Amino acid sequence: MVSIRDVANLAGVSIATVSRVMNKREYVSKNTEKKIIRAIEELNYVPNPLARGLVGKKMSSIAMIVPDIMNPFYPELVRAVEDTCHKQGYTVILCNTDDKKYKEKSYLKVLKGRGIDGFIVASSMLDKENIATLEKENTPCVFLERLPCDKPRSLIQVDNFNGSILAVQHLLDVGCNRIAHIYGPQEVPTYQERMNGYEEVVKSLPWYTSSYMIAGDSQMEGGFKAVEKILDRHPDIDGIFAGNDLMAIGALKALQRRSIRVPEDVAICGFDGIAVTIMTEPELTTVAQPIYEMGELAASTLIGKINGDITDEDSLYVLGVELIHRNSTMKMRKT
Known part of the structure; x- marks a missing residue:
């Protein structure tokens, strides 16, 4: 069975460097990154979905964090996000937090290590530490209805x-x-x-x-x-x-x-x-x-940020009600 050590040996780097590339946590030179990806391809090293994402440069997956999936508002919203993402070739991972901070932090910790391309967050439980981590890793985020802190963010809400x-x-x-x-x-x-x-x-x-x-x-x-x-x-x-x-x-x-x-x-x-x-x-x-329009807008905005088509972090969308x-x-x- 091919191991991460085999990838490191073929690429001529340390195991830690391979790990940094796979987890996208620290800067690695472009040349080194190319060597590692080439080694992964040559050895067909696939320890988890992350390696497949590296070979293709991205996972084409987003995570959506909601506070209460039992509230009928959120399934309608998630349906719109899923429909829009599916058309663009993205899959959606749904995370229900029950408005509990520890569950939200746990989801972020797990998902960041799996190469998720971006987050749609419909919750206000994220603290400044987690927001700072997402910013440091340049993880695209779109927030629905509520912001986790007072800094400018891509936010979609209604009046x-x-x-x-x-x-x-x-x-x-x-x-x-x-x-x-x-x-x-x-x-x-x-x-x-x-x-x-x-x-x-x-x-x-x-x-x-x-x-x-x-x-x-x-x-x-x-x-x-x-x-x-x-x-x-x-x-x-x-x-x-x-x-x-x-x-x-x-x-x-x-x-x-x-x-x-x-x-x-x-x-x-x-x-x-x-x-x-x-x-x-x-x-x-x-x-x-x-509701459906909100989900569509959230998904299309996030995908635009992932693809580099949208660069404005301070975008605010306020939709009307009836x-x-x-x-x-x-x-x-x-x-």
Whole structure:
């Protein structure tokens, strides 16, 4: 069996030099690199997928890091990334972190050693140390929705602030007089922006106090529990804006459990536009993100960076949103 020592002997270099070339960790002269690659080809040395990538100069693989694959938003997003990458000859490795920092760091450690060409990151758990490592190795990255630090990056997001204004104003327009907000984790900028949009609309209204805002955990269960708490505080609410569709679905279930009619007694609007919102009863009004377009743009931007067609590290794409009016906010009939 051919070993890395055989490659080093044929190329006339040390094992450490072969390892540096294979792992792309330190600078090796072009001539030395060519000798090593020639030796790999001649000996047909293939210890793992990395060697095949070296011979072809790149792996044609990208990694996509998502925080919660159980959230229906992310499978829709991943599908768009995979479709776009497949057309360009790239494969996609999916990494689910459950929003846990140690899992994200573990994925990066493993994948960097396997010659991944670039990363699409839909998470804010990366720390400055990991970002610095990616920068040192010139690993192309594109971030979705949230940045891991305050330095300029290639970022794709939607207009969360104005989308929330759209949602809350819609609830007022259909006759709501007291609107609660179920917000997601505030360490995530997306949810901060959506809360700010809510406050922008209601802060000057005579009934408003901060007690109309209640924390959820971005899941259906969080929306359910939030409604239980908000009704204890303000049983007179007649509108709910949830920071994402999953929390809105949980809120709908909690209201129905209490025999509170939607939308006649309380109207509900979510945010994201995931497909499951047309399966609820009543169907859920939502501020829809262009999910597929986001995935397409992320993949095409990353591939452009890998191929050297895009060199601007400071690119920012802000996509628009659309209010989809469904039965959960139909004009209320007061009885």
